[in-house]
Amino acid sequence: MNEELREREAQYRLQAQIIDQIHDAVTCIDLESAITYWNKGAERLSGYSAAEVLGKHISFIYPEEEHTFLEQQVIQPLQKKGHHEVEVRLRRKSGEDFYAHLALSLLLDQEGKVTGMIGYAMDITTRKQAEEALRESEARYRKLADLLPVAVYTCKAPKGTLQYYNQQAVEFWGRDPLCNDDKEQLCGPLRLYQRDGAPLSHPQSPMTIALTQGVSYRNREVIIERPDGSRVIALANIDPIKNRDGKITEIINVLQDITYLKRAEEALRDSEARYRALFDGSPSGILMLNPSDLTFVEFNDQAHLQLGYSREEFAQLTLPDIEAAASPEQSLEHACYFVQALGIDKQEFEAHYRTKRGEIHDVLVTGRPLQIQGHTYLCAVFQDITERKRAEKALQEADRRKDEFLALLAHELRNPLVPIRNAVQLLKLQSEPSLPHLQQACGLIERQLSHLTRLVDDLLDVARITRGRITLQKSRIDMASCVVQAVEAVRSILDEKGHDLTLKLPPSPLQVEADPVRLAQVIENLLHNAAKYTHERGRIALTLTPEGSQAVLTITDNGIGIPPELLPHIFDCFTYNGRPLNHPSPQGGLGLGLSLARSLLELHGGQIGAASPGLDQGSTFTVTLPLAKETPQPAATPGAEEAPTLSCRRVLVVDDNRDIAHSFEILLGLWGHQVQTASDGPAALKATRTFHPEIILLDIGLPGMDGYEVARHLRAEYGQRIKIFALTGYGQEQDKKRAKEAGFDHHLTKPPQMETLKKLLAGSSLST
Known part of the structure; x- marks a missing residue:
């Protein structure tokens, strides 16, 4: 018995030595999946020595994301069948993943009970990488073929059965044939013709010759007739593909549509003739x-x-x-x-x-x-341009003489104004209160004198600017002080016409580098212009605010407005309200004020712009000046800006009917809300990003992007932070349902009840 045991042990040791020398990995685990054997091949494959792994759970060499696969696709099938083969992903000691082919069997004792498992693992990483590279290569070249602007297709030997084609081939043929169908040989029932128009039978076609004789073709011109009868001229490039034995297995066909090139050649000849005529003529x-x-x-x-x-x-x-x-x-x-x-x-x-x-x-x-x-x-x-240059020189000379004449005229007109004004003052001082007509006459003369003086001053300034003779006396000033000075200068015309002037000035000084006299003159001209072109008891608003590195002054009126076609010329010299001097305005004037304002602002490095919706819709003039450098911005303090009341809302009105949008803008503004308008979907989305409204009144029937789509965009970008009310002429139940599905909070049918609108604006919870 002892001798038998010794022989058996010797056999086991010999078997172990043999297994240990196997290049591939051999491992054993017990019923608890603990490793009980780890040969040299396993050490080479995994990087772990036997001492490092014995007793450990087999899962430790699997990536964590593969543990479920280990249990379900490796261990369970083995337990069920007694033997199992599977490909797995494992992880080396270095952290590098590799692939292995496992051949697994259960270990049984002499009584047939399962004691564990033995596994044989062969490294197949190189094969897997090659397979993956092959798949990627095939996908890459198919993608390349799909991207090429030419028809690419392959035909399998010996019959020329269609095997693959790209989308351009479908467009080229005018049909979408089946692959691997013996009926679809050499691109199917397409008729072929030679370049001279003679029919080309399939046995004579370059595709057939390439498939049967192994001939390659380069830039062979053929004509293909599609099923609908249309023809295309093609350049055919064909190569046979052979296996290791030199046998033709398939052909690759590349067809380039050169129909347009042939037509272009003819068109080029015609074009050359036309352009030669233009060149010579x-x-x-x-x-x-x-x-x-x-x-x-x-x-x-x-x-x-x-x-x-x-x-x-x-x-x-x-x-x-x-x-x-x-x-x-x-x-x-x-x-x-x-x-x-x-x-x-x-x-x-x-x-x-x-x-x-x-x-x-x-x-x-x-x-x-x-x-x-x-x-x-x-x-x-x-x-x-010899004659044109002579005319330009003459015009420049005439312009110079005009400037000199204007300067002389202004000076000559100004001289007699002084004694006239003095005489008026004497009359006022010496007249009796019992002579009211004389007092009225003095007031009339004084107002007209002021008007005439203003015209003369403007004329002088324009002449000086044109000739470059104005020098600014700049200093660091608070721009608000110039506003106050200008308001006082135009107070008489404001009172005379009964205008309501609203001022909104910043709580902290806005320091600018400017000539205070000239800057006040600019603001005075703009206010005077607004007062003159606004009907009696009109509204004028002046706002001064900082915006980034600029001081921005805005003057808005509800006066006669500016026609769109005249708006580009509003700052031209000798125009008033956009009209040339040969079409005088009832308000009078020489049309110098706005031109002078622009010139003075440009000397300050500033800008001025004008906007108006049109006639009888008021005007807005905007002035920008750079803030003085190296001036620290005042810290924001509570109350620095006007705090809106609880009922004040930032409201965006979106309607392609500008009258509706504008009327709501005025109405909601009178209610105390801050309002902006937009006329279409893209403008509404842009205004939302810059204006940050709390509430949007949104028309449904907008051009292009309708209100539903705008609402969906808004909900996707802002969630429930903005209240969106549909303002539409569509009032059926299905319309209200659709509005709700698009994300609207409420549906208002035009024209809305004012009380309802007020309640919605005042009662909307802005916390959602």
């Missing part, structure tokens, strides 16, 4: 220069005729022969090098050319680089 001279030697590569008839040369004479000249440049900047030669060196697309400048008779002509030259067959040329188009 152009009233401007056209030159094409070689930058290397400044010779004329080509030129039209006007080029030599304008300079008095025959075509033969001009062909012998170079650019320096016709130039009479006063400076390098005026030289076409200089521009040629400039364009060539810096790659500028277009250069326009004035130059001087010398005619054959020696006369100097002014020309306007437009030069641009031109690439022809890898060479860079300069194409220059020139127009003779």
Whole structure:
């Protein structure tokens, strides 16, 4: 018995030594999945020594996300079948993942009871990587074929059965055939023709010859007739694919539609003829220069005729022969090098050319680089502007004399105003209260004197600015002080017309670098303009606020407004309310105030803009000036801005009917709300991002993006932070239901009840 045991032990040791020398991994685990055996192959494969793993649960070499797979796809099938093969992902000691093929069997004792498991693991990482690379390669090349702007398809030998095609092939053929269908051989029942239009049978087609004889084709032109009868001209590129034995297994076909190219060739010939006619018939001279030697590569008839040369004479000249440049900047030669060196697309400048008779002509030259067959040329188009330059010079001289005359006229008018004003004051002092008519006459004369004085002052200032003779006396000032000064200056006209002026000034000083007298003059001109063009008992609002690095002053009135076609000219000199002087306004004036305001602001580095919805809808003028540098911004304190009452809301009104939107803007503003308007969906989304409304009154029937879509966008971006009320002419139950589904909080049918609207605006909870 002892001898038998010794022999058995010797056999076990020999088997263990043999197993230990196997290159692949052999492992054993007990019923608790603890590792009981770990051969050298397992050590090499995993990086763990036997001493490190014996007694540990087998799951420790599996990534954590693979533990469920281990239990369900490895252990359970093995327990059920007694043997199992599976591919798994494991993790080496280094942390690197690898793939293994497992062959597993249950271990049984002499009584047939399961004592554990033995597993054989072979590293298949290289194979898995190759398979993955193959899949990726195939997917990549299929994707590439789908992206190519040509038809790509493959046909399998020996019959030419269609195996694969991309989407461009479908468009090319005009049909969507089945793959691996013997009926679809060599792209199916398409008719083929040679380039001269002769029929091309399938046995004679390049595809058949490539498949049967292994011939490759490059840029073979064929005509394909689609099922609908339309024809395309194609360039066919075909290659046979052979296996290791040299046997043809398939062919790859690439078809490029060149129908448009053939048509383009014909169109190009026609175009060449047309542009040649335009080139030769152009009233401007056209030159094409070689930058290397400044010779004329080509030129039209006007080029030599304008300079008095025959075509033969001009062909012998170079650019320096016709130039009479006063400076390098005026030289076409200089521009040629400039364009060539810096790659500028277009250069326009004035130059001087010398005619054959020696006369100097002014020309306007437009030069641009031109690439022809890898060479860079300069194409220059020139127009003779000699007469125009003479006219411009005469106009400048007339303009200078006009400015001098205006300055002289203003001075001469101002002199007699002084004694007249003094005489009025004397009359007022010496007149008796019992003579009310005399008092009224004095007041009338004084007002007209003030008006005339203002006209003269404006005329003088315009003349000074035009001639560059105004010097600003800048200092660091509070802009609000200039506002107060300007308001006092126009108080008489405001009172005379019964206007209501509302001021909103910042609680802290707005420091700007400005001439206080001139800045007050600008504001006075704008206020005077608003008062003059607003009907009696009108409303004028002036607001001064800081916005970033700018001080922004806004003056709004409800006066006669500005027509849209005249708005771009509102700041032109000698216009009033956009009208030229030959169409006088009932309000009178020379139309200098706004032009003067713009000029003075530009001298300060500021800007002015005007806006008006149209006639009888008021106007808004906005002035921006840079805030003084190195001035610390005042810290925000409670009460620095007007705190809205509990019922005040920020409301955005969205309606493509501008009258509706504007009327709501006025109405809600009178109720104490802050209101902005928008006329379409994109404008509403943009206004929401900048205005941050608490409530949106949103029309449903907007152009383009309707109200439902706008509401969905708003809900997606802002959630429930904004209350959205539908304001629409659609009032059926299904309309209300649809509005609710789109995210509206309430549905109002036009025209809404004012009390209902008030309650909604006042009672909306803004905490949601």
